Amino acid sequence: MMGERASRAVLAYLKALYLLAEESSGSGVGAPPGLAQRVSTSAIAARMGVSAPSATNMLKRLAARDLVTYEPYKGGSLTQKGREVALEIVRHHRLLETYLVGALGVPWDEAHAEAEALEGDLSETLEERISAALGDPQFDPHGHPIPAKNGAMPKTSRSRRSLWDVGDGEAALIEQVPDSHPDALRYLAEVGVLPRASVTVESRGPIGGPLFVRIKDDKETAPMALSKEIAEAIWVQ
Amino acid sequence: MMGERASRAVLAYLKALYLLAEESSGSGVGAPPGLAQRVSTSAIAARMGVSAPSATNMLKRLAARDLVTYEPYKGGSLTQKGREVALEIVRHHRLLETYLVGALGVPWDEAHAEAEALEGDLSETLEERISAALGDPQFDPHGHPIPAKNGAMPKTSRSRRSLWDVGDGEAALIEQVPDSHPDALRYLAEVGVLPRASVTVESRGPIGGPLFVRIKDDKETAPMALSKEIAEAIWVQ
DNA sequence: TTTTAACCTTAGTCTTTTCTAAAACACTCT
DNA sequence: AGAGTGTTTTAGAAAAGACTAAGGTTAAAA
CATH class of the missing domain: 2.30.30.90 (Ferrous iron transport protein A (FeoA))
Structure with a gap:
């Protein structure tokens, strides 16, 4: 569906970009009108547990692949393409958390770590099976919205x-x-x-x-x- | 429990070593008495879908880590330590196959590929939960034995x-x-x-x-x- | 014993992802 | 405006894995 398949590291950065933007600005009901929220290099580095130069470096490589918009000293933000990839991973993560808690009895405090380990390797068809087995849930056990296959987000309160x-x-x-x-x-x-x-x-x-x-x-x-x-x-x- | 945690590639090689040895010699009831079966460089390369130099290179690195015994031009074989790691992955793989087929309705011909994608990232505690949910099965849907946590293999017929x-x-x-x-x-x-x-x-x-x-x-x-x-x-x- | 075919290793390169050290920039405070 | 502080980027290097091209080894045929 899209160019070269992304490595695990690339997926992790995109997910971090998405979540950091989501956390800093209400991303509530619809997609924000303009471009996505810009995230600073150091915020990414901190979230990824990586040095600042590593984050800069990756930001530049993601920009070269049209996954983020990057301007030196100004941080980066997901492009449409990058957001699609990020949402895919977030969907995997939250579906896995929901499944692990509901079907395998994993305590909800452990579910995050387990889901993170598996999210990058979940195939589309398995994702579909898990979602179906759960009745296509809209929220994970922590109350976070699970994006639909098409990227649509279940609406949460605007308030934040x-x-x-x-x-x-x-x-x-x-x-x-x-x-x-x-x-x-x-x-x-x-x-x-x-x-x-x-x-x-x-x-x-x-x-x-x-x-x-x-x-x-x-x-x-x-x-x-x-x-x-x-x-x-x-x-x- | 053991030195540096192995990368995905390392795990994949060890598993290939194990399975190739298992296929070439009956590994039936007990562990073979002497050292494990030697596997040629080209067999590994073919199984891994990798060039022969890559296989040689990895064999040397695995040997440096005491995971395989390697002699130039003679191939490699798993050490005790290497076999333990390989059995762990094989256990993950076969438990996942069993779970996917039994609990999520994945067709058995797709289960292998899905399990392969996930096997390297399965935590010990999740492995335990899956095994328990299945009633600690001894064989996967293809009839392959699932090694126990301690490495013991359910016995199959000696005949081969x-x-x-x-x-x-x-x-x-x-x-x-x-x-x-x-x-x-x-x-x-x-x-x-x-x-x-x-x-x-x-x-x-x-x-x-x-x-x-x-x-x-x-x-x-x-x-x-x-x-x-x-x-x-x-x-x- | 020589030849040959098949197989294996060495050498050198490339890409990805990370790091540290040091330079460049941005911003605030006076 | 200038100094200072903190963040960002450049520069250079390293490790893991993989590749191609080329040279060395083994063992079977002749």
């Missing part, structure tokens, strides 16, 4: 509000939790802070102190404490 | 006799079919020549001509014709 931004006494519906912090995820699962759960923010500690939340309709148990870092990585509706 | 070697009028129990020839496998599945099936050899064509076999207890339908190549790749008990 984090749990940290919810005022004291206010209620909120958990929409997404991060997928890549096993310890935090184990804790969240334990206390019931899962996608689609309703929680109420009770109070928070002094400066950057922990946030105290309570699962809605649970007046008995003590509220749980969430660090600012975690609360900021949880998105609510 | 191919269907081609079965005399006219004689009956035989299918034990293994090849896993890597989709077209042939589709045909075999269609006509019912599967592992554990009993067949009777009716006759064969002149020189290298097709073999005519009939599923036991099926006196009605016409016998099916199998080429010499296929018949030689099917092992019976």
Whole structure:
């Protein structure tokens, strides 16, 4: 379907580009009108666990292949072609996570790492089988949207509000939790802070102190404490 | 558990070494007493779809890592360490084939290619989950033995006799079919020549001509014709 | 024993992806 | 405007794998 098939490293960079852009700007309902969000070299390097020169180098090679738009000192952004490849990988990743958790009983905090190892080698036909076996799900266990084969994204709320931004006494519906912090995820699962759960923010500690939340309709148990870092990585509706 | 983790290429070579040795010498019940079977450079190159110099080069690097024993012009053979790694991959491959066919409905002729793509990235814990979900199977859908975690091989018949070697009028129990020839496998599945099936050899064509076999207890339908190549790749008990 | 055919290795190159060290740029603060 | 700080890029090198071309080895035929 397209030129030379991409190596594992190329796929990983494209996915990082996509996710970093998604995280920094609401990519909510439709595709953003203009070009995709620009991502800095150092952000890519940090995400990939690689030195800055490596990221620069790869950015230039991706640009030569028309997978990203790159301007020196300005970072890079996915082209249409690059976004298509990235979405394919993201779809693989999220379908695998969903399958591993649902069909093989992998704990959700381990699913991310396992899916990452396999996502690059999933064939189109196996991808289809897995999706079908799951009933073509639209969200993975962490609440992240799974792109359709044609690249369409299930719509999430436009808000992009984090749990940290919810005022004291206010209620909120958990929409997404991060997928890549096993310890935090184990804790969240334990206390019931899962996608689609309703929680109420009770109070928070002094400066950057922990946030105290309570699962809605649970007046008995003590509220749980969430660090600012975690609360900021949880998105609510 | 062991030194530097092996790259995909290294794993693929070790697996090829193992399988080529297994194919050329009966590796039936117990591990062969002496050192493993030696495999020629060109056999490896052919199996890997790589030039002969590439195979020589890799053989030397594997030897430097103590994964194979290599003597110039004499080929290479797996060391104990190398065999352990190879068995791990073979286990991954055959468990994946079994899982894909059984749990996801992948046709058995496609399972080999899919499993090959994934085998190198399967984690130990996922391997365990898959094995458990299948009830720790001992054989894959093609009848190949699945090594246990400790490297023990389920025993197969010592004979190593191919269907081609079965005399006219004689009956035989299918034990293994090849896993890597989709077209042939589709045909075999269609006509019912599967592992554990009993067949009777009716006759064969002149020189290298097709073999005519009939599923036991099926006196009605016409016998099916199998080429010499296929018949030689099917092992019976 | 010589010849020959088949097979194997050496030598040198290429691509991909990474690194470190050092230079160039961008931006902020005064 | 200039200095300083932090980010980015250039430069040069290395490791893993793969290739072609050319030379060396083995072993079977003559």
